[in-house]
């Protein structure tokens with residue numbers, strides 16, 4: 127190993143600025159751990175002229191990614207610019223030319239992670255991606271190192287900072303969805319296209335990465351059932367509150383008898399549930415292992431310095447591996463065959479908000495339809511709608527399987543006493 131480790135940075139936005147700042151501010155700690163200084167040699171950006179808050183030597187900037195990729199003196203590429211197809215090609219080039227890679231890019235790792243990890247191994251290079259899931263929380267290391275002796279059966283968490291920030295502010299301050307989304311963008315939490323955040327795709331990518339590692343199974347992004355939170359209304363949040371629940375965008379990966387379900391959806395949690403008190407851009411992942419039992423990982427899921435901490439910590443691991451001569455050993459072939467549950471094997475409770483005609487016979491028609499699908503009520507609330515001859519009925523069901531629930535849902539929309547199904551969500555907690 128040379129007398130210093132030379133880094134090439136792709137991207138100098140929210141995360142890239144944090145990386146520069148940590149490498150500068152924590153140089154003493156980094157040097158102490160790996161025995162040599164770390165220097166940033168080149169930084170690729172889209173626009174060199176742009177004004178930047180990060181204090182970076184402007185002579186390091188280039189708008190030619192190749193200047194970084196083909197610099198013979200760079201040992202490690204840190205990719206914090208985002209993108210999938212072209213970024214994949216850049217990282218393949220880097221790995222094939224013997225450069226180690228650290229990335230925060232879940233869009234890329236959720237889809238092409240296995241291929242990139244294989245190419246890294248073939249070329250004796252490290253590829254780490256801790257920042258790609260739950261920002262600053264060391265959850266990937268928690269699974270691959272801390273819990274490596276265990277058999278993980280459940281991972282459930284809040285893995286998107288933007289949507290947690292939005293739901294927190296809508297619930298606690300009554301802010302509008304549009305206003306808080308704008309704030310989350312200004313704070314650097316949201317993706318360049320925030321659709322991925324609010325429609326659940328960002329969380330789904332993270333859950334696919336978690337399920338691959340935690341279950342040692344080849345789970346793809348297409349295996350994740352995804353529902354976003356952009357249509358959650360203030361009325362839904364108020365009813366949750368009245369019923370003693372908090373709404374969160376929850377990622378769930380569960381394995382029973384070797385069969386897996388994996389989903390992202392807005393979910394009602396009882397107020398006393400540990401994930402219900404995770405607020406703002408914070409994330410948390412509950413992990414259940416057969417031997418360890420319940421564990422919980424908590425911390426900032428987005429933002430400049432928290433995410434950059436995960437990136438630079440990966441860099442430290444690469445540097446330690448370089449020093450020990452053990453790079454290129456990140457990937458492990460999956461232990462288990464991919465096996466997904468069918469709907470009838472997926473068990474949950476559900477919240478339904480229905481607009482019904484406020485007249486005799488309505489209640490009986492609704493209850494008998496529920497009964498005929500073997501779905502029973504745990505909680506029921508009926509509220510008149512002012513000035514109209516309709517009422518809102520809010521139901522929390524007992525546990526049922528997803529097949530029964532979906533059949534019921536389809537029939538509800540055909541029932542003539544039901545004007546509309548306003549919303550429906552999964553409910554977690556309590557058998």
Ligand SMILES: NC(=O)C1=CN([C@@H]2O[C@H](COP(=O)(O)OP(=O)(O)OC[C@H]3O[C@@H](n4cnc5c(N)ncnc54)[C@H](OP(=O)(O)O)[C@@H]3O)[C@@H](O)[C@H]2O)C=CC1
Pocket residue numbers: 136137138139140141142170171172173174176189191205206207208209230231232233257258261314315316317318427428429430433
């Ligand atoms: N923000 C967060 O909290 C987190 C982000 N991530 C991931 O980290 C990555 C970076 O996110 P973030 O820092 O927020 O993104 P930003 O949009 O803030 O920054 C992106 C940076 O990459 C540069 N860039 C983009 N495309 C190119 C290109 N084609 N060539 C050269 N430079 C390019 C931009 O240049 P210029 O400045 O000139 O526009 C900018 O500096 C993404 O993959 C994101 O998903 C992961 C966890 C948390």
Ligand SMILES: N[C@@H](CC=O)C(=O)O
Pocket residue numbers: 258260261285286287288289315316317323328427428429
């Ligand atoms: N947009 C993401 C950033 C971190 O992954 C989020 O909001 O969680």
Ligand code: NA
Pocket residue numbers: 256257258259260261262263264265266436
């Ligand atoms: Na992380």
